[in-house]
Amino acid sequence: MYKNILVPIDLAHKETAGPMISDALALAGKDAKLTLLYVMPDIPGIVSAHLPEGSTDQAKASAEAELRELARNSGANDNIEALTSVGPPHHNILETAKRDDIDLIVIASHQPEFSDYLLGSVAARVVRHAPCSVHVMR
Ligand code: ADP
Numbered sequence: 001m002y003k004n005i006l007v008p009i010d011l012a013h014k015e016t017a018g019p020m021i022s023d024a025l026a027l028a029g030k031d032a033k034l035t036l037l038y039v040m041p042d043i044p045g046i047v048s049a050h051l052p053e054g055s056t057d058q059a060k061a062s063a064e065a066e067l068r069e070l071a072r073n074s075g076a077n078d079n080i081e082a083l084t085s086v087g088p089p090h091h092n093i094l095e096t097a098k099r100d101d102i103d104l105i106v107i108a109s110h111q112p113e114f115s116d117y118l119l120g121s122v123a124a125r126v127v128r129h130a131p132c133s134v135h136v137m138r
Contacts (some may be wrong), residue, residue, distance in 0.1 A: 001029030002104035008037045008093045021074035024106040028035040035081045036067040038088040060084045090125035098131050106135045
């Protein structure tokens with residue numbers, strides 16, 4: 001069983017979040033930690049310069065609250081961390097896994113609307129380069 005599980009969740013396509021968290025809980029050992037990560041799209045400087053001050057912090061806080069709610073709705077209450085970062089999703093998922101000593105990544109194979117794909121672009125790169133085991137949810 002795994003002790004330190006990373007579940008990357010694209011909040012723009014939340015349909016897969018519940019089943020991914022359930023899979024993570026099924027694979028979690030006693031006292032395992034679950035980290036939910038949403039990698040937010042980078043806003044070009046020219047656009048962000050016109051946003052009210054604090055917009056990025058607000059977006060981050062509301063995304064983290066949404067991740068925690070998804071966890072609660074799927075029965076995950078203890079030892080949960082909600083994280084956000086900005087950058088290319090596959091890169092940030094892999095960097096988080098290395099930095100935080102993750103022992104399992106639970107990822108969906110693709111977004112629900114692309115059901116013909118074997119593996120989506122983010123999932124494929126995570127599977128290829130992960131430093132740990134990867135559970136691919138179909
Ligand atoms: P597709 O190419 O069909 O869009 P992806 O490979 O992008 O499929 O998505 C598969 C899974 O990768 C998602 O369900 C999620 O687990 C993860 N993922 C994709 N984008 C992000 C993101 N921005 N933040 C966190 N996880 C992501």
